[in-house]
Amino acid sequence: MGAIVFPKKKKRNSISYAKWGYIFIAPFFIVYAIFSLYPLLTTFYYSFFEHYRVGLTQVGPNFVGFDNYNALLTGADLLKYAGNTAIIWLAGFIPQILISLLLAVWFTDLRLRLRATSFFKTVIYMPNLIMAAAFSMLIWTLFSDNGPVNQVLAASGNQPIRFLASITGTRGLIALINFLMWFGNTTIMLMAGVMGIDSTLFEAAEIDGASSWQIFTKITIPLLRPILVYVLMTSMIGGIQMFDVPQIFTNGTGNPARTSMTLIMYLNKHLYSKNYGLAGALSVILFIITAIISFFVYRSLTAESRERKKAQKGI
Amino acid sequence: MLAALLLVTSAVFAQDATDGGKVLNIAAWNEEFQSRFNDYFAAAGLVPEDVTVNWLITPNQDNAYQNKLDEMLLAQESAAPDDKVDLFLIEADYALKYVDTPYALDLATIGLTEEDLADQYQYTRDIVTDSNGVQRGTSWQATPGLFVYRRSIAKDVLGTDDPDEIQALLSDWDKFDGVAEKMAEKGYKMLSGYDDAYRVFANNISAPWVDESGKITVDPNLLRWAEQTKEYTDKGYNNRTSLWSSEWAADQGPEGKVFGFFYSTWGINFTLLGNSLATPVAEGGKEEVGNGIYGDWAVVLGPESWYWGGTWIVGATGTDNVSLVKDIMKKLTADAETMKQITIDTQDYTNTVSGMNELANSDFKSDFLGGQNHIALFAEAAPKIDMSNVGPYDQGLTEEFQAAFKDYFDGNTATVEEALENFYTAISEKYPNLTY
Numbered sequence A: 001m002g003a004i005v006f007p008k009k010k011k012r013n014s015i016s017y018a019k020w021g022y023i024f025i026a027p028f029f030i031v032y033a034i035f036s037l038y039p040l041l042t043t044f045y046y047s048f049f050e051h052y053r054v055g056l057t058q059v060g061p062n063f064v065g066f067d068n069y070n071a072l073l074t075g076a077d078l079l080k081y082a083g084n085t086a087i088i089w090l091a092g093f094i095p096q097i098l099i100s101l102l103l104a105v106w107f108t109d110l111r112l113r114l115r116a117t118s119f120f121k122t123v124i125y126m127p128n129l130i131m132a133a134a135f136s137m138l139i140w141t142l143f144s145d146n147g148p149v150n151q152v153l154a155a156s157g158n159q160p161i162r163f164l165a166s167i168t169g170t171r172g173l174i175a176l177i178n179f180l181m182w183f184g185n186t187t188i189m190l191m192a193g194v195m196g197i198d199s200t201l202f203e204a205a206e207i208d209g210a211s212s213w214q215i216f217t218k219i220t221i222p223l224l225r226p227i228l229v230y231v232l233m234t235s236m237i238g239g240i241q242m243f244d245v246p247q248i249f250t251n252g253t254g255n256p257a258r259t260s261m262t263l264i265m266y267l268n269k270h271l272y273s274k275n276y277g278l279a280g281a282l283s284v285i286l287f288i289i290t291a292i293i294s295f296f297v298y299r300s301l302t303a304e305s306r307e308r309k310k311a312q313k314g315i
Numbered sequence B: 001m002l003a004a005l006l007l008v009t010s011a012v013f014a015q016d017a018t019d020g021g022k023v024l025n026i027a028a029w030n031e032e033f034q035s036r037f038n039d040y041f042a043a044a045g046l047v048p049e050d051v052t053v054n055w056l057i058t059p060n061q062d063n064a065y066q067n068k069l070d071e072m073l074l075a076q077e078s079a080a081p082d083d084k085v086d087l088f089l090i091e092a093d094y095a096l097k098y099v100d101t102p103y104a105l106d107l108a109t110i111g112l113t114e115e116d117l118a119d120q121y122q123y124t125r126d127i128v129t130d131s132n133g134v135q136r137g138t139s140w141q142a143t144p145g146l147f148v149y150r151r152s153i154a155k156d157v158l159g160t161d162d163p164d165e166i167q168a169l170l171s172d173w174d175k176f177d178g179v180a181e182k183m184a185e186k187g188y189k190m191l192s193g194y195d196d197a198y199r200v201f202a203n204n205i206s207a208p209w210v211d212e213s214g215k216i217t218v219d220p221n222l223l224r225w226a227e228q229t230k231e232y233t234d235k236g237y238n239n240r241t242s243l244w245s246s247e248w249a250a251d252q253g254p255e256g257k258v259f260g261f262f263y264s265t266w267g268i269n270f271t272l273l274g275n276s277l278a279t280p281v282a283e284g285g286k287e288e289v290g291n292g293i294y295g296d297w298a299v300v301l302g303p304e305s306w307y308w309g310g311t312w313i314v315g316a317t318g319t320d321n322v323s324l325v326k327d328i329m330k331k332l333t334a335d336a337e338t339m340k341q342i343t344i345d346t347q348d349y350t351n352t353v354s355g356m357n358e359l360a361n362s363d364f365k366s367d368f369l370g371g372q373n374h375i376a377l378f379a380e381a382a383p384k385i386d387m388s389n390v391g392p393y394d395q396g397l398t399e400e401f402q403a404a405f406k407d408y409f410d411g412n413t414a415t416v417e418e419a420l421e422n423f424y425t426a427i428s429e430k431y432p433n434l435t436y
Helices: A018-046 A067-074 A077-108 A117-129 A132-143 A148-155 A167-195 A199-207 A212-240 A244-249 A263-272 A276-314 B032-042 B061-074 B092-099 B122-126 B151-158 B163-169 B173-185 B198-202 B220-235 B246-251 B265-276 B322-333 B336-346 B353-360 B374-384 B394-410 B416-430
Strands: A049-054 A057-063 B006-008 B023-028 B052-057 B087-091 B145-150 B191-193 B238-241 B260-264 B297-300 B311-315
Touching: A018 A049, A018 A276, A049 A067, A049 A276, A057 A276, A067 A077, A067 A276, A077 A117, A077 A167, A077 A212, A077 A263, A077 A276, A117 A167, A132 A148, A132 A167, A132 A244, A167 A212, A167 A244, A199 A212, A212 A276, A244 A263, A263 A276, A263 B416, B023 B032, B023 B061, B032 B052, B032 B311, B032 B322, B032 B336, B061 B087, B061 B092, B061 B394, B087 B092, B092 B311, B092 B394, B145 B151, B145 B265, B145 B374, B151 B163, B151 B173, B151 B297, B163 B173, B163 B297, B173 B220, B191 B246, B191 B260, B198 B220, B198 B260, B198 B394, B220 B238, B220 B394, B220 B416, B238 B246, B260 B265, B265 B297, B297 B374, B311 B322, B322 B336, B336 B353, B353 B374, B394 B416
Parallel strands: B023 B052, B023 B087, B191 B238
Antiparallel strands: A049 A057, A057 B006, B087 B311, B145 B260, B145 B297
16 A cells, blocks of 8 residues: 655744643642542542541551451441442432423423423422422421421321331431432423424324324433433432431431431541541542442443444444 | 550640630530529629630530530640630530540649639539549539429329329339339320430449440440330330430420429429420510429439539630639639529529538428429439549440430330440441440
């Protein structure tokens, strides 16, 4: 094969604008390095030390190798709290995605011609604007042993239910709060996704005599997949980081019997007692778990386009 | 992992205590001392005109106050003079944590003499005395505990509301259980919740929670509490509330169906009185018979002698208001006249042996307690207080123990062993240096 040689262009004396680009993005990188990267690296560093303070007494830092990791990974606690987190997250996420899908389809369906959709969109988004702590306190007060819900139950001749003393009650209410706070947000995102689908596809399906269910399962869902995976991924990472609602709701205890203790609440327990070594090791483990989940979700999200690319290359 | 060196932070202060500061910083966890200070010290014009009093109040729960105080004391040396803590409050559950450190000024440096303190209850002095025999704090109160009961319920169920006869019926735990059964038969509850009797058992343990090597031992008496409370819960003798919850407070009010509460001195005048009113003082109610169940209460010694709480004031090393600290301590904890006046005004039990014995033998009476002279009972119980088994970790251990066993009483953990397991887990998070 004969190589084609292009004549080299003479280097022109021009002003380089590249450095301005670097200068303009520099503030972000400086702030990131100081407030994110440096703490991140010290977290890794301190996870290998025994380093805590009890009262007025400082212990360490003493290098202990992988002792902190050993203590966390051989104990049953970490798995238990991961399980708690998963259960509470799923209990909130499953109804959230179902209701949001339904609402998104209804709100965007041209045949239904729903009135006042922007009013409803605002209303369902509202709970997200309330502080999680305030929302938790509100639900906690409503469902406490002497709270309004139990007063209504008692007034109608029923036995009061001690929601907050039961495992299902506590987990369920935390999931309910998460659901109420986030279903509006998810609905808006899914609506954007549905509206991005070419409307001629829906019209064509209708002309072909497809039922609403067929349109939903055969057109809406497959074309909504990228948005659905995005929602799943952000919600899952949010789920792993679940903290404020159960923390306030259970007053930091994760009770009953530590069944509402999430991973980050567990981390906070160690940070609260200034146990930087163990907390660092736990953070690193969570970092790795989050990274793995993100990787798999990202792969499944892009699997189709990768296959398509492969197929194209094959031609 | 724990073979590490325990480095005790040893603060070396350039000057332990000076004078001339313009801001008096007082660290506390509630407003109890603030009201004593305002009513009996500031109101008497004893705060110099150019000094501002600054209250640093952090709630007690989950060691929040202790953690905040630790931060402040560790920063004490480098803090600007007006930011230094001058006075801080501690309670029995963690007094030892601060007493044996250089952060607490000894009373001799402050300028209080043995003579000033001679009339105080001995135990209130022992607990704030460090391992070298130097006293580093002082209190205005002694806090013997009693059992407070509803007179109307006593009459209904037991046929009498006379404190002597009631005491005879409650003088040991077996009799106490018997009365609980009678209460349940008539639709009343013996106790409000899970933690009510806790202190009575916990004060009668045979060894401290944590030994010198840092090992936690759960005393058999605490397991007796668990056993009794489980029985009460299953048989419906209690109302399944938790300490300080709104349900617990409601049980002390006009709608309450609970026979009695274990309370110490401050609990009766500070907590129970407020809860028993139908119209709270803040809404214009008066502390008088006819408002709620004011006057429907009476006190007895109960099945065992016990105590609960107590607040000590400690001068902080590095203070720049040492003379003022001395004046406060002297006036508010060592002046018999002021002490007696506090008792007469507020029914609190104050730290003057002679003053309290005088009131005990007088015709002093409490309208809240149906005309009973409760000071006489306190004066009988106070000398029996034994704080030799307290330790620096008691607050955290107590809170986590009660929380872990709440799950057991609620049926969320099936066995005592499981509850203990959760307790140990919680403790290892809170105090990584302790073993079990």
